[in-house]
Amino acid sequence: MSLQTVKFYQTGTFTVGNRLLAEDERTIQATAARSNSLNCGHRACQGCGEALGARYAIDAAMAAANGQLIAANATGCLEVFSTPYPETSWQIPWIHSLFGNAPAVASGIAAAMRIKGRSDVRVVAQGGDGSTTDIGFGCLSGMFERNDDVLYICYDNEAYMNTGVQRSSATPPAVRTATTMPVGPEPGNVFGQGKYLPAIAMAHGIPYVATATVADLRDIEYKVRKAINIRGAKYLHIFVPCPLGWGSAAHDTINLAYLAKECGLFPVFEAEQGEVTGVSKIRRLIPVEEYMKPQRRYAHLFGKKPALETIAKIQARADHNIKKYGLLEQGAQR
Amino acid sequence: MTLKQIEGSHGVAEAIALCRPEVICAYPISPQTHIVEGLGEMVKAGELRAEFLNVESEFAAMSVAIGSSAAGARTYTATASQGLLFMVEAVYNASGLGLPIVMTVANRAIGAPINIWNDHSDSMSQRDCGWIQLFAETNQEAMDLHIQAFKLAEELSLPVMVCMDGFILTHAYERLDVPTQEQVDRYLPPFEPRQVLDPAQPVSIGAMVGPEAFTEVRYLAHAKQLQALDRIPELSAEFNAIFGRDSGGLVRPYRTEGAETVVIALGSVLGTIKDVVDEMQDAGHKIGVLGITSFRPFPLEAINKALQGAKRVVVLEKCFAVGVGGIVATNVRMALDGTGQEVRTVVAGLGGRAITMSSLNQLFLDAMAGKLEALTFLDLHRGVVDRVLERERQIRRSGPIAESVLRDVGTVASNIA
Numbered sequence: 096m097s098l099q100t101v102k103f104y105q106t107g108t109f110t111v112g113n114r115l116l117a118e119d120e121r122t123i124q125a126t127a128a129r130s131n132s133l134n135c136g137h138r139a140c141q142g143c144g145e146a147l148g149a150r151y152a153i154d155a156a157m158a159a160a161n162g163q164l165i166a167a168n169a170t171g172c173l174e175v176f177s178t179p180y181p182e183t184s185w186q187i188p189w190i191h192s193l194f195g196n197a198p199a200v201a202s203g204i205a206a207a208m209r210i211k212g213r214s215d216v217r218v219v220a221q222g223g224d225g226s227t228t229d230i231g232f233g234c235l236s237g238m239f240e241r242n243d244d245v246l247y248i249c250y251d252n253e254a255y256m257n258t259g260v261q262r263s264s265a266t267p268p269a270v271r272t273a274t275t276m277p278v279g280p281e282p283g284n285v286f287g288q289g290k291y292l293p294a295i296a297m298a299h300g301i302p303y304v305a306t307a308t309v310a311d312l313r314d315i316e317y318k319v320r321k322a323i324n325i326r327g328a329k330y331l332h333i334f335v336p337c338p339l340g341w342g343s344a345a346h347d348t349i350n351l352a353y354l355a356k357e358c359g360l361f362p363v364f365e366a367e368q369g370e371v372t373g374v375s376k377i378r379r380l381i382p383v384e385e386y387m388k389p390q391r392r393y394a395h396l397f398g399k400k401p402a403l404e405t406i407a408k409i410q411a412r413a414d415h416n417i418k419k420y421g422l423l424e425q426g427a428q429r
Numbered sequence: 430m431t432l433k434q435i436e437g438s439h440g441v442a443e444a445i446a447l448c449r450p451e452v453i454c455a456y457p458i459s460p461q462t463h464i465v466e467g468l469g470e471m472v473k474a475g476e477l478r479a480e481f482l483n484v485e486s487e488f489a490a491m492s493v494a495i496g497s498s499a500a501g502a503r504t505y506t507a508t509a510s511q512g513l514l515f516m517v518e519a520v521y522n523a524s525g526l527g528l529p530i531v532m533t534v535a536n537r538a539i540g541a542p543i544n545i546w547n548d549h550s551d552s553m554s555q556r557d558c559g560w561i562q563l564f565a566e567t568n569q570e571a572m573d574l575h576i577q578a579f580k581l582a583e584e585l586s587l588p589v590m591v592c593m594d595g596f597i598l599t600h601a602y603e604r605l606d607v608p609t610q611e612q613v614d615r616y617l618p619p620f621e622p623r624q625v626l627d628p629a630q631p632v633s634i635g636a637m638v639g640p641e642a643f644t645e646v647r648y649l650a651h652a653k654q655l656q657a658l659d660r661i662p663e664l665s666a667e668f669n670a671i672f673g674r675d676s677g678g679l680v681r682p683y684r685t686e687g688a689e690t691v692v693i694a695l696g697s698v699l700g701t702i703k704d705v706v707d708e709m710q711d712a713g714h715k716i717g718v719l720g721i722t723s724f725r726p727f728p729l730e731a732i733n734k735a736l737q738g739a740k741r742v743v744v745l746e747k748c749f750a751v752g753v754g755g756i757v758a759t760n761v762r763m764a765l766d767g768t769g770q771e772v773r774t775v776v777a778g779l780g781g782r783a784i785t786m787s788s789l790n791q792l793f794l795d796a797m798a799g800k801l802e803a804l805t806f807l808d809l810h811r812g813v814v815d816r817v818l819e820r821e822r823q824i825r826r827s828g829p830i831a832e833s834v835l836r837d838v839g840t841v842a843s844n845i846a
Contacts, residue, residue: 192635
């Protein structure tokens with residue numbers, strides 16, 4: 096009997112079916128044994144992609160580490176909404192120190208575990224794109240370079256949301272933020288700036304780098320499990336839409352994360368020792384407008400006179416990704 | 430105990446190693462580098478079982494220290510000058526979180542203008558950061574204070590900064606008593622953290638605190654420093670009982686009996702001051718010395734008591750608050766609140782300028798004659814300053830400040846009178 100590839104997608108939704116699967120094939124989120132590391136009661140906004148991403152990732156990390164997990168958290172939404180004194184949503188040992196030092200704090204925890212002979216304890220550091228790509232970048236690069244035994248997870252919502260939606264170096268071109276307003280001859284964030292951290296992480300030659308979106312639970316769980324089981328520095332970059340900052344509907348978070356991948360703007364792949372080893376192919380290629388239109392941060396491009404040139408430049412970025420990472424199935428048509 | 434002819438930095442490295450640190454993070458900055466180099470070599474050679482991390486900045490060094498200390502490991506790092514400033518955000522964080530990290534500050538000036546030599550501007554800039562600050566007078570005391578620092582830090586769950594004069598102490602070779610491992614083990618128990626990141630008992634460390642409790646959390650930090658005021662003399666006595674040496678404590682009076690003038694200072698300059706005071710006492714002058722070992726917590730009572738009987742106090746400090754004057758002197762005035770004793774501030778030794786016996790001798794004679802102004806800069810070349818000011822009045826584009834001064838001074842002189 097030949098093997099049949101099972102697709103977990105239910106028609107018309109982006110959720111992943113579990114009920115028809117055997118227990119051991121279900122996602123960690125679908126099991127009763129999930130750790131609920133980031134427990135209910137936190138103060139995240141409705142539809143927060145970061146809260147969902149953190150819950151998926153840390154529950155998966157807890158499962159992979161057999162419950163022996165310590166997390167360091169950068170300042171940001173995730174930290175603020177999860178630990179308003181005297182409450183905490185974290186069911187794991189967790190420390191918040193500063194905005195720019197979560198990778199170094201995690202390095203310190205990993206060093207302490209090493210000297211104490213606790214090789215069973217796994218260490219995670221996490222933060223948003225601001226702390227990861229900007230203020231904490233030095234510490235992150237140092238942690239990578241020393242190949243410290245830490246999994247760093249960046250929840251990327253493409254701006255400083257906690258402080259009121261300011262541009263970060265992960266903010267895409269043309270996007271409206273509080274510091275890249277849609278005014279003047281070139282409204283929104285400028286083209287030709289910013290940095291793509293997964294590639295920079297790969298350039299360090301660390302054992303494992305991966306990207307994922309909050310739309311694909313199974314992919315996140317797979318990558319977290321894989322990363323936790325690798326010794327040395329690991330980097331996971333999860334794309335997490337932010338309804339507040341993006342001006343999108345709370346119910347569209349998963350949808351937008353999915354569309355970002357499907358249009359090619361956010362390539363989903365994994366890399367080992369600096370080489371790409373796996374790519375999540377686009378299922379149904381869409382033009383970037385389909386991803387951009389539901390977001391008010393792009394609204395200035397879609398007025399009475401659409402900014403066709405700007406949209407074309409964004410489409411070119413997506414096309415570049417598609418080519419560079421081979422995001423289309425062989426023989427697939429645009 | 431073994432007598433060794435070694436560099437001060439090496440002595441400190443040996444003292445730290447005897448304290449069995451588990452995590453050491455290092456970033457190079459003069460003049461502390463020899464300390465962490467020494468420790469790195471011991472770890473590499475397998476003589477010291479510890480994790481030694483070469484980090485990418487002082488900010489990372491303190492951040493790694495925060496992580497490892499919170500994970501229950503005895504943690505040490507060292508820095509100086511710009512390095513201390515670069516890690517400031519994490520320095521405040523370590524004390525705010527109550528993590529018992531021990532750090533050496535090899536005291537050095539702060540730029541601009543860049544200057545690698547000794548003064549106390551670096552640690553004084555952190556006087557309100559919540560760390561305990563102990564100042565060593567000699568290399569022997571620097572070694573001893575580090576051993577006491579771990580005990581104090583871990584008892585109170587507060588970080589401790591041991592300050593020692595850059596180059597003057599760190600790079601001086603002299604004979605040091607190196608304690609035995611048995612002695613240190615008897616004095617310093619294993620680290621039992623008050624809070625620890627432990628998967629068996631998960632806690633959240635570093636939660637956000639709003640107006641409803643922030644004052645109380647901050648007051649606790651103050652209350653702990655007040656506890657340190659009691660513990661520091663006790664730990665010094667316990668140290669003496671095991672090591673047979675008088676080291677540490679809050680303040681150290683020297684020949685203050687019957688002294689009408691008392692000179693207050695911190696660190697290695699106390700040695701020079703004591704030599705001058707010895708000579709002056711032999712000549713019949715009523716002058717004594719009070720060394721401050723614990724600058725934070727500041728021992729208001731101990732200082733008030735030690736100065737009873739003094740008519741005037743001369744505070745000689747290697748730092749100053751630009752726009753006001755003395756830093757140490759301001760604190761000393763608090764200790765003398767209501768006594769009416771006269772306090773004179775002398776700023777000396779900035780950026781490594783030599784503090785000579787002859788300058789001190791004249792300074793103290795002036796002080797006793799009531800000729801000292803409220804704020805004096807020892808051996809300040811007033812002419813140089815005046816000429817720069819005049820140039821600035823006449824030429825709008827007068828150029829970079831330091832270069833203007835150096836042009837006037839000529840060759841860089843060591844300025845030993």
